[in-house]
Amino acid sequence: MQLTLWTYEGPPHVGAMRIAAAMEGLHYVLHAPQGDTYADLLFTMIERRNSRPPVTYTTFQARDLGGDTAELFKTSLRDAYERFQPEAMLVGASCTAELIQDDPGGLAATSGLPIPIIAVELPAYQKKENWGAAETLYQLIRRFAVKLERAPGSPPRCNILGPTALGFRHRDDIKEVRALLARIGVAVNVMAPLGARPSDLARLGDADFNVVLYPEIAGQAAAWMQRNLGQPQTRCVPIGVGATRDFIAEVAGLAGLDASALLAEETSRLPWYSRSVDSTYLTGKRVFIFGDATHAVAAARVASEELGFQVVGLGTYSREQARDVREAAKAHGLEALISDDYLEVEAAIAAAQPELVLGTQMERHVAKRLGVPCAVISAPVHVQDFPARNSPQMGFEGANVLFDTWVHPLMMGLEEHLIGMFREDFEFHPEAAPSHLGHAATAIPERVPEPAPAELSSVPSLVVELPAQMVWSADGEKELKKIPFFVRGKAKRNTERFAEMNGIRTITVETLYDAKAHFSR
Amino acid sequence: MSVTLDRAVEAGCDSRPILRERGQREVFCGLTGIVWMHRKIQDAFFLVVGSRTCAHLLQSAAGVMIFAEPRFATAILDERDLAGLADAQEELDRNVTRLLERRPDIKLLFLVGSCPSEVIKLDLNRAAQRLDRRFNGVRVLNYSGSGIETTFTQGEDACLAALVPELAQSDEAQLLVVGALADVVEDQFMRLFGAMGIERLAFLPARRAGGMPVVGQGTRFLLAQPFLAETGRLLEARGAQHLPAPFPLGAEGTTLWLRAAAEAFGVTPERFRSATAAGEARAQQALAAPRAKLTGRSVFFFPDSQLEVPMARFLTRECGMQAIEIGTPYLHRQHLAAEMPLLPPEALISEGQDVEKQLDRCHAARPDLVVCGLGLANPLEAQGITTKWSIELVFTPVQGYDQAADLASLFARPFARRDVLRVPLAERPIRASGQSPSAIGR
Secondary structure (H helix, E strand, C coil), X not given: XXXXXXXXXXXXXXHHHHHHHHCCCEEEEEECXXXXXXXXXXXXXXXXXXCCCCEEECCECHHHHHCCHHHHHHHHHHHHHHHHCCCEEEEEECHHHHHHCCCHHHHHHCCCCCCCEEECCCCCCCCCHHHHXXXXXXXXXXXXXXXXXXXXXXXXXXXXXXXXXXXXXXXXXXXXXXXXXXXXXXXXXXXXCCCCCHHHHCCCCCCCEEEECCHHHHHHHHHHHHHHHCCCECCCCCECHHHHHHHHHHHHHXXXXXXXXXXXXCCCHHHXXXXXXXXXXXXXXXXXXXXXXXXXXXXXXXXXXXCCCEEEEEEECCHHHHHHHHHHHHHCCCCCEECCCHHHHHHHHHHHCCCEEEECHHHHHHHHHHCCCEEECCCCCCHHHCCCCCCCCEHHHHHHXXXXXXXCCCCCHHHHHHHHHCCCCHHHCXXXXXXXXXCCCCCCCCCCCCCCHHHHHHCCCCCCCCCCCCEECHHHHHHHHHCCHHHHHHHHHHHHHHHHHCCCXXXXXXXXXXXXXXXXX | CCEEEECCCCCCCCCCCEEEEECCCXXXXXXXXXXXXXXXXXXXXXXXXXXXXHHHHHHHHCCCCCCCCCCEEEEECCHHHHCCCCCHHHHHHHHHHHHHHHCXXXXXXXXEECHHHHHCCCCHHHHHHHHHXXXXXXXXXEEECCCCCCECCHHHHHHHHHHHHHCCECCCCEEEEXXXXXXXXXXXXXXXXXXXXXXXXXXXXCCCHHHCCCEXXXXXXXXXXXXXXXXXXXXXXXXXXXXXXXXXXXXXXXXXXXXXXXXXXXXXXXXXXXXXXXXXXXXXXXXXXXXXXXXXXXXXXXXXXXXXXXXXXXXHHHCCCEEEEEEECCCCCCCCCCCHHHCCCCCEEEEEECHHHHHHHHHHHCCCEEEECHHHHHHHHHCCCXXXXXXXXXXXXXXXXXXXXXXXXXXXXXXXXXXXXXXXXXXXXXXXXXXXXXXXXX
């Protein structure tokens, strides 16, 4: 039993839904109690999908448990087939249906329906959403894909694997990746699951290699295809300028093409923006990174190599990919945080004292509470992660998007210096917001209402609280006010922490500067 | 899926046929009630004992993390709990201890049962009694919000029903208003009853665990919500007397609801009029604007909160709308006895759901407005059908005179929006099973 305030991933059947909803001509019949239909709104509201996800739920109730829930499943299966006329169906059970052991796979096998039915067993009490998506895609591909011989000398082509419904920027990433592949000179055979039909999966073998965009989802299927269809796969995920260049080289290598001309002419704005003097202030900014493994590892590379940040924390909730994250963390001299416990992540962020958090929607809340800027880099998805504009994470345009979304929450470079210089000026009073964020600076990045004051005060603060016996002397307080407001909070926290560590009761000017020396990097 | 058109005469004066359906029900489970109950009872914490699905539901239904640290959480069962490798009761104790250490402000803890905890027959009642003894100053109760037993607002019923046996006994005469209302609405009702001279007035639930009302022979209660079947039954078992009335939605509904109490407490008609006339007039005046948008338009309700019957009564009688179908997850004959005769005879009332068949009926009827859940709203909008998502009707203060126009405006806003927008409807072809292939990956 695990105490959970917020969960990074849904149950595994939601992962299966993401595969089914991504595909065409596939319908998912889910044995599930009344109430599990809430999952539909993830697709219709968060993704603003214009149709219901192709899922039929049995929605059994207590009165059905005494009767024949297996019969209910069979009826639902038949009704769904007749109504939706899919090419193939997925069948499975949600957490509660798993307990009543009706065996949807077995029932479907004897249904006599004239289409392929794939049973996905997703252990709801052990596994989570990404695993469920990966397992479902793997089972589908195993069922439909066959080894095909490619004619010698035919132009190179690949499959794109991984994009799903409700994926973090998948919609925009695939546009970038398709454009990149076209420029390298590689044709796309099938993209799956997004937009593919079961019959398309049967053509997967007719490609030279697989481009794996999201290893959390497509890794297992790609490994099987490598073993059974003889298709190698890409390992590099093209997030950031360096990784995109590596990806181009890797794809060209697999396709037997020369990409040096493309690499020579390829430009992103990120390198120049990062080298321009305004970005000097980005140097060494302490950044804490948390997300799914793919996005977290990629973000760490971009943060350190392409923006000049200092990575002070790196972690993931994807236990399945923990090894990759541990390795990446080691490269930054860190111990990776592998956890799906929101409270543990919150504590780690507070302890690391970052100046920027790159995380999920959950870390956005933590960062807000700690007064630290934050940009979202990974699922779990929120309605804001489906912007109206094109906003990829991958490819060169994706790198431009990363630059903007990570840098804009910070104070602009020149502005930061000016505020420091003119801090006593009336326009630069402590409550003045960064001008580029407009009047409602706090309302723009964070539209969610503040917790009620009672709630806030009742939460054990992660910020070190001032022990009752500790006081600021008048001169100490006066000096503190001279510190620019955007670092004042941090200076205050650090000084109080220093005072506590050293048993200092009265914080004077001297304590303030002793603390500054102690914490200076 | 069997459908029976039951033409049997129902008890009472209303004898309309009811369409009863059993099929896929596109509804929330009772756990969702936690989203508003934890706001209402300000020192209560709701600990769901369930699966990752339960946690995910609460997170999604709560609009993705409204509060940085909410007063609800899920103790997620894992394999070890199911296989009996871990003693579920010990695990619960450990989690509750961790929770209460973190939140010393909590005075009332609900252990909330879920589908999986019900199916494995985890005894939360025993756990609640044990934990209640262990933690001084924290009352620990339990109820089930599982989808196999409850639909959406029935979670509130189950929660309040768990409170009823806890209420202190007193046979003093009092009026009890039952059902979670927004604080602002409670305050308005308090003033109205005060003006009638009904001074002994209490609300269930109270805003704080320590302030729950007393109950006994002298208690007469008004239901503020139509979904409180079990709570009403238990209050009657404690000697309280139910005052049948329509529900306080709209000016008319509010007056009839208030009058039921006034009559029971011997308030003279003159005093009742002087207490309510101003509010009623204000409500009617404010209703004029939204009514102009709604008059003559048709409405179709998908089942959601059990509020559908009083909502439809309000829209048809006070806003000039025509009701085509009034779908409700459960029709409580007795509690709706005063509402049913006020519904237009031509409206089809359906109980339960087979969502595919209901969608077919909806498409055939082409209503001007569909009231439905969030899973259906955008797909219907994409087909050019104007919708009002029903969850907002549960989360918004809508009861009483001064909210009557707000309630009408909730239904009028989709029309107003449609009138102002000068953008085309979705250009992409709409398919039953997904997005258009041409729209993907290009």
